[in-house]
Amino acid sequence: MSPVLIRIDVTDTLPPAVSAGQRLYVGAWLFVPTRLPDRPTVSVWLNGGTYDKRYFHAEVPEHPGYSMAEHLAASGHIVVLPDHLGIGDSSRAPRQMVVTRQVAAKANHDAMTQLFAQLREGTLHPSLPAIPQFIKLGGGHSMGGMQTITQQAAHSTYDRIAVLGYTAIGVHLTLGGQLHSADPGPLDFSMPDYPVMDRRHLRSTFHWDDVPEAVLTADDALLVPVPYVLSMQSITAGIVSEDAGNIDVPIYQCLGERDVSPDPWAESAHFRACRDYTLHVLPKSGHCQNFASTRSVMWNRICAWSESLDVPDRLA
Secondary structure, three states: OOOEEEEEEOHHHOOHHHHOOOOOEEEEEEEOOOOOOOOOEEEEEEOOOOOOHHHHHOOEOOEOOOOHHHHHHHOOOEEEEEOOOOOOOOOOOOOHHHOOHHHHHHHHHHHHHHHHHHHHHOOOOOOOOOOOOOEEEEEEEOHHHHHHHHHHHHHOOOOEEEEEOOOOOOOEEEEOOEEEEOOOOOOOOOOOOOOOOOOHHHHHHHOOOOOOHHHHHHHHOOOOOOOHHHHHHHOOOOOOHHHHOOOOOOEEEEEEOOOOOOOHHHHHHHOOOOOOEEEEEEOOOOOOHHHOOOHHHHHHHHHHHHHHOOOOOOOO
16 A cells, blocks of 8 residues: 655745745545545554654555555555654754644644545545545654644644553663663754764663564664754653543554553553553563564554544544
8 A cells, every 4th residue: 555645735824033034835645445434533643753644654665564554455544644743754944943742733633633624525545535534543663652732732632542552650761671761861952953963872671672673673764853853852751641641532552562661551540531541561662663573463553443442423
């Protein structure tokens, strides 16, 4: 299944200090299902740090079955994979340092609002008819989980959200068999917008021990530059705790058996406005669940979880 690249102009929703006279776009891949339910789910997924949207559509030579997007589309989801502002096919701001998590969330909310309107009108893609009602599922992995929480708390973009491989407590990394806080402290604005990243030391956090070497090599090839501010905010301890407490839609949170939360069973306390919270600890998975041997368990659980929920009051 080949994705379709779409680009959505979000300039007018952003402060002039961000756009600085430049048109800014959110780029995204669209996956159109061959089977369209009467009331489909529009499934939007934001990638984590050091990745772009390919995290959710990984293509590994001689190792098929690593595309979460294809899996969900085969289940009837209309899948959208946006790049964060400043990453991949999305525009880089003239001064990327001013693109905080709130600014990036505002840009993505505007992009998805426009996309939802096009879907209702039947102008999103030639193979999609006008769809007046659909369920909006927003999710993200790692830094994308931070952005999903930030966006939903500020803008109520979605009817339900999925937080994968992220923690409201504070990101911890497995180094030498021990968990260590990744909190970087205050932002250093003397840093370049896009510092050079090296994630070789993160393999023990990112991957379970049974991930094939060919998959690890393919994963290494997905490394992209990440804006300094978003990257550092994503590992700042407790940065989304207040936002998490303001989210009142159903939440599915999936953490790998070895992941970034110091206490997965304490995560639910941060989502105190949510009356339908599900925790799933994925066996034999590191932080990057999409590369785990058990990845399809999570993908199928996401579909089953979403389908099990009552039809929300707020439909598109």
